[in-house]
Amino acid sequence: MSYKVITEDKLTSARLGELSTPHGVVRTPAFMPVATKGTVKTVSVDELKELGTEAIIANALHLHIRPGENVIAELGGLHKFMLWDRVIFTDSGGFQMIRKNFNIKRSEEGLMFRDFFNGSKRTFTPEMCMDIQKALGSDVAMLLDDCPVHDSTPKKLRESTEQTVRWAKRGLEHGRALGIPNLFAIVQGGVDSELRRWCTDRLEEFDPDGYGIGGLSIGESKADMNQVLKESVDYLPKHKVRYLMGVGSVAEMLEAISLGVDVFDSAFPTQCARHGTIFTCAGRYNLRGTRDERDARPLDEGCTCPTCKHYTRAYINHLLREKEMLGMRLASLHNLHFLLNLVEESKKAIAAGAFAEFKAELLNAMVKKTT
């Protein structure tokens, strides 16, 4: 078993765990910075290590298109290519189905789309998806899923979910044969609890190493998301790791941890940073403007990140206004630190059996200060 639960919280379903991989252990709850194309935007691997990052997630489909998994394999795999010697998750590319610029069609065989660089037709099957992640040298590979848009018709939603299950079976068999260390299946089903339960039951029959919870935080209401997330996690087997895909806002992460989610990833903190939106314990604020021009404080008072230790809000504000990349980088380092620190503090709270209190205090502080 690659995953084990270490401690459970007293009042909530939060838990401490360890996911073992060929490139080390990920202590959960964990947050993964997103390195879609083999780099976390604006940040170096040394900086990621300095922040205490244990795992990152890259994207199989993107890297398949450019530079191609064969190129990366020839150069020694993704770890060596990007100089990251810690854990690499790779996402399948199924999520890219709901992004219009990919213009993806689906058949039983797999995904079909046009290469947006050279216009050629591309097919992307569940088996290929495994071949690619094997070639990349992924520590944790995601099985190809069929991610429906949040407002799909019930018929479409059921089709997508059934497709996800059939692809998971094919992918898992192929991935096991290739010897990929960890294979995670992705639960779909939109906001239909019964469909999610059905999907989870089917996937469980294949015995994957962990579960991705997909198709959430893609446009549905907050109430729907919380309800479905709770049910989704409850259906999942306790002894397997649970990864809520694409969620990186503080309130959502805290809620998910309390429900028993172990792993998160999101491009949100770095996206925000590049546009001057700064994460703090008092909520997010936007930096670009004359208001912060003379502000000698760090981005977030009391923060221990490399940016806040040295730089002023005024300077970073100036850099962002001038579109200087150093500004985007300093803000990205801060936002990543903020979420990595959030999961560290969560671990401490769970170890102390006091996650409910920790969560309430944090949310309370955010509400108070932003109103």
Next chain:
Amino acid sequence: MSYKVITEDKLTSARLGELSTPHGVVRTPAFMPVATKGTVKTVSVDELKELGTEAIIANALHLHIRPGENVIAELGGLHKFMLWDRVIFTDSGGFQMIRKNFNIKRSEEGLMFRDFFNGSKRTFTPEMCMDIQKALGSDVAMLLDDCPVHDSTPKKLRESTEQTVRWAKRGLEHGRALGIPNLFAIVQGGVDSELRRWCTDRLEEFDPDGYGIGGLSIGESKADMNQVLKESVDYLPKHKVRYLMGVGSVAEMLEAISLGVDVFDSAFPTQCARHGTIFTCAGRYNLRGTRDERDARPLDEGCTCPTCKHYTRAYINHLLREKEMLGMRLASLHNLHFLLNLVEESKKAIAAGAFAEFKAELLNAMVKKTT
């Protein structure tokens, strides 16, 4: 005297020197990375230090417009603002006259232009130029000059040069009163040797701490530039530091050092880097393409920069194709290292009295490998 010559080369006019400032000594020949708006594009101050950078150059006019020198002064000056505790040169903004986007007009009083952010009328006098550089806390301030375009009429060229002299007098008097540690006058005169000699003689009467050689490498022919540069340097007093402004190509720098130039600055290496043009001993090459897709070598074999120590050409090529900022940063670090290393090696060659040989060998290697 803030500058002293330490050693002179045997066969050429190259020399080793030391320029003393409140933030340390700059050993010459020196190359300064350009931090126009208070940051060397894509690179952090820690990285600049790791490269051995002793001085950088910022721009008074740019920082005057945004965020304003008062903002920076309030925050403790430019050193503190950008966290650079070594030497800062500041350029005056006179050079910006030949850049069309500034749309600058000239009067006896100074420069007049419209603020390109809010459209307001701005005046920029030689005295203001000193006030700004004082507020920034510059170690070496440049006097405001009137930089003519390279194809000015003889009449216009003479007018600009006379204007430069009158402004230098006003600026120097004001700068001395303000107690700015080092004030450099800028020699103009286009490619007219007699005019340059006249300008130098006039400026020498004011006894500035050093001389900028301006208005070169702005579109004139290479032969013209070399000829005028040689004459320009010959006219200058030997015991004062000579700074050739805006020159950062290897051949030009080597030629200038052999003529007795001490200081260089250029945005060229970082501009090139962001577009994938890599400096090497064998000349420059462009990285973006499929040719380098599988190339496991560093950017420049044998290079000891932080980029070449770790990263492959294939990875940086991938990052640049994907417009990832990390690629621009890794390439910038390499190109800056290349020029900083060039002046380090030049110093050694001068100390050994063998600069002519060093220069010939380097140029020969570049010609050989690029043909």
